[in-house]
Amino acid sequence: MPLLMDTHAHLDAPEYAGGKLEEAIASAKNAGIEKIISVGCNEVTSFKNIELSKAYKGYIYATYGFHPHNAEEFDAERHVAQICECVKDPGVVAIGEIGLDYYRELSPRAAQKKVFLTQLGIARELDYPAVIHIRDAFDDFREFTSGFDFKGVIHCYSGNAEFAKWAVDKGLYISFTASITYPLKTLYKSAEKTKRPVGEILRDKSLPDAVPRAMLDIFAAVPAARIMLETDCPYMAPQNLRGRLNEPANVSAVAEVISAVKDIEYGEFCRITGENALGFFRKMA
Numbered sequence: 001m002p003l004l005m006d007t008h009a010h011l012d013a014p015e016y017a018g019g020k021l022e023e024a025i026a027s028a029k030n031a032g033i034e035k036i037i038s039v040g041c042n043e044v045t046s047f048k049n050i051e052l053s054k055a056y057k058g059y060i061y062a063t064y065g066f067h068p069h070n071a072e073e074f075d076a077e078r079h080v081a082q083i084c085e086c087v088k089d090p091g092v093v094a095i096g097e098i099g100l101d102y103y104r105e106l107s108p109r110a111a112q113k114k115v116f117l118t119q120l121g122i123a124r125e126l127d128y129p130a131v132i133h134i135r136d137a138f139d140d141f142r143e144f145t146s147g148f149d150f151k152g153v154i155h156c157y158s159g160n161a162e163f164a165k166w167a168v169d170k171g172l173y174i175s176f177t178a179s180i181t182y183p184l185k186t187l188y189k190s191a192e193k194t195k196r197p198v199g200e201i202l203r204d205k206s207l208p209d210a211v212p213r214a215m216l217d218i219f220a221a222v223p224a225a226r227i228m229l230e231t232d233c234p235y236m237a238p239q240n241l242r243g244r245l246n247e248p249a250n251v252s253a254v255a256e257v258i259s260a261v262k263d264i265e266y267g268e269f270c271r272i273t274g275e276n277a278l279g280f281f282r283k284m285a
């Protein structure tokens with residue numbers, strides 16, 4: 001049984017209203033997804049996910065944290081105590097998602113920095129894993145976190161190979177979504193035409209022809225022992241399902257592509273990344 005997990009979903013999202021959440025969970029179970037982590041972005045969504053972790057005990061886990069987009073909602077007086085209280089809950093496995101997002105820059109950078117470092121400080125103090133979101137802010141992230149260590153996973157990785165190498169050296173994990181399938185449009189088209197799985201075609205092909213060099217460099221920089229898999233659903237549906245509602249079952253598309261590129265047997269790759277997740281989010285083990 002491959003130990004396939006979706007380590008980053010947003011099952012609290014309004015997109016799953018009207019019975020779609022129950023459908024997504026049923027199809028995840030059907031697809032053999034072992035566990036799902038549903039990630040909070042502010043107070044309301046964190047509590048919704050904690051409720052889900054209680055309703056689906058042992059299957060769905062939650063995190064508590066303020067996303068950089070919501071940095072201005074963070075009220076240190078209220079929320080520092082709330083994080084410390086919430087992480088005592090058996091279903092809360094990490095602090096997150098926290099980080100820096102200069103791409104959309106929905107909050108001022110100074111506020112993002114302050115709220116990120118406050119929450120990372122709590123994670124370090126409690127020796128808790130942190131789920132980290134970084135977009136177009138890799139240099140600042142490196143600068144702000146130089147000089148100390150922490151348990152972190154950089155989710156929905158969008159950086160380059162050089163940063164990935166730095167992150168691995170720092171002891172961090174890297175988590176990939178189906179955004180890695182977007183540069184493989186041609187491959188997905190030929191999979192559709194030939195009715196062959198993308199992973200199978202990829203294993204037959206000369207990689208530099210099928211996969212952009214920059215992507216190959218990233219996968220070469222990150223050993224399987226540091227990779228985790230996620231969907232970030234309801235966003236980021238795989239290339240062949242783009243525009244549709246994404247769901248945890250689709251994490252298999254991420255495993256299919258990376259295992260083929262790294263030339264690791266699919267089931268073995270799922271097992272390695274699943275064990276990475278159990279070791280990292282240790283309350284889930």
Ligand SMILES: [Zn+2]
Pocket residue numbers: 097133155156
């Ligand atoms: Zn994110």
Ligand SMILES: [Zn+2]
Pocket residue numbers: 008009010039097232
């Ligand atoms: Zn997310």
